Amino acid sequence: VGRAGVHCLTLETGFPLGSVNVYLVEGDPLTLVDCGPRGIVTRRSLESGLGAIGRSLDEVELLLLTHQHVDHHGMAHDLIDEFGIEVACLDSLAWYLERWPETCAADMTHRAARIRRHGMPAAFVTAFEAQLDRRIGEAAAIDVGRRLREGDIVDLGQTQLRVLHRPGHSPSDTVFWADDGAFAFVGDHLLLRISANPLMALGIPWESRFRPLLEYRRSLAKTKETALGMCFTGHGPTVVDHVELVSKRVAEQDERSGLIEAAFQREPGRTAWDVAHEVFGAKAHQVPILCLSEVVAHIERLEEENRLVRSGSEVVRFAPA
Numbered sequence: 001v002g003r004a005g006v007h008c009l010t011l012e013t014g015f016p017l018g019s020v021n022v023y024l025v026e027g028d029p030l031t032l033v034d035c036g037p038r039g040i041v042t043r044r045s046l047e048s049g050l051g052a053i054g055r056s057l058d059e060v061e062l063l064l065l066t067h068q069h070v071d072h073h074g075m076a077h078d079l080i081d082e083f084g085i086e087v088a089c090l091d092s093l094a095w096y097l098e099r100w101p102e103t104c105a106a107d108m109t110h111r112a113a114r115i116r117r118h119g120m121p122a123a124f125v126t127a128f129e130a131q132l133d134r135r136i137g138e139a140a141a142i143d144v145g146r147r148l149r150e151g152d153i154v155d156l157g158q159t160q161l162r163v164l165h166r167p168g169h170s171p172s173d174t175v176f177w178a179d180d181g182a183f184a185f186v187g188d189h190l191l192l193r194i195s196a197n198p199l200m201a202l203g204i205p206w207e208s209r210f211r212p213l214l215e216y217r218r219s220l221a222k223t224k225e226t227a228l229g230m231c232f233t234g235h236g237p238t239v240v241d242h243v244e245l246v247s248k249r250v251a252e253q254d255e256r257s258g259l260i261e262a263a264f265q266r267e268p269g270r271t272a273w274d275v276a277h278e279v280f281g282a283k284a285h286q287v288p289i290l291c292l293s294e295v296v297a298h299i300e301r302l303e304e305e306n307r308l309v310r311s312g313s314e315v316v317r318f319a320p321a
């Protein structure tokens with residue numbers, strides 16, 4: 001990429017999610033933004049990417065993390081262990097990563113309870129719960145040297161990055177914005193080719209209730225008002241016009257909310273899973289958690305706007321307000 005000494009390294013993962021972008025920022029300290037998932041394929045890909053620009057892992061001094069999803073931070077423990085790299089991230093993300101695997105397990109348990117309550121068939125819930133050990137192994141607890149807050153500046157010598165908390169895709173989404181307005185690292189907050197899912201998750205720290213779509217829309221409104229410049233994303237191409245992209249994403253969300261509201265108007269008293277099935281078809285069986293998360297996120301918005309009401313306790317059902 002080259003701008004202001006920023007290099008984009010697109011890492012292979014060997015997983016269905018495809019590739020993930022991490023960034024090396026030339027400066028003092030030499031800084032990596034995200035590090036990719038844990039695994040030999042990604043590790044080799046990171047090493048060769050750095051090698052291609054004349055750098056190596058033992059030169060990296062600081063690791064900035066954009067959010068709590070393992071495809072962005074899973075390798076962190078191994079890098080810290082081997083190279084003594086310092087980690088800086090949002091304080092809530094630090095709280096989450098320092099308590100791994102309890103946080104991972106709590107998040108999974110929370111999701112399992114909610115997908116069951118939203119009508120997902122027992123076989124899917126059981127399959128989800130069976131992933132726990134594998135999920136835990138995708139990362140390990142790390143010590144975070146620098147805990148960041150909204151508005152903080154990360155000084156990288158020639159570049160100063162401002163910390164912006166933009167929850168939605170996950171509770172800990174963080175944008176690192178160069179203070180000359182030329183560019184920003186946006187993680188999965190903005191992606192060019194796909195809309196980032198508002199995923200079901202526990203708010204961190206645990207006491208808060210996280211409603212992803214509502215949070216995401218608040219965050220997108222802020223992002224639209226911020227002159228971010230080039231947006232370096234966690235997956236796929238750089239976003240050049242984030243204002244246009246935010247408008248497009250918000251319009252897509254409005255359309256989907258309308259679709260989900262209409263589904264409950266046609267046939268009231270159904271569960272979120274019933275409607276996920278109707279809206280996503282076969283995809284609801286391939287990626288059930290993603291599809292159900294999205295429907296539930298829209299339902300939370302529709303309830304907030306007094307367009308839907310819920311009934312039931314063990315299994316919840318919805319109808320027009």
Ligand SMILES: [Zn+2]
Nearest residue numbers: 067069169188
């Ligand atoms: Zn993510």
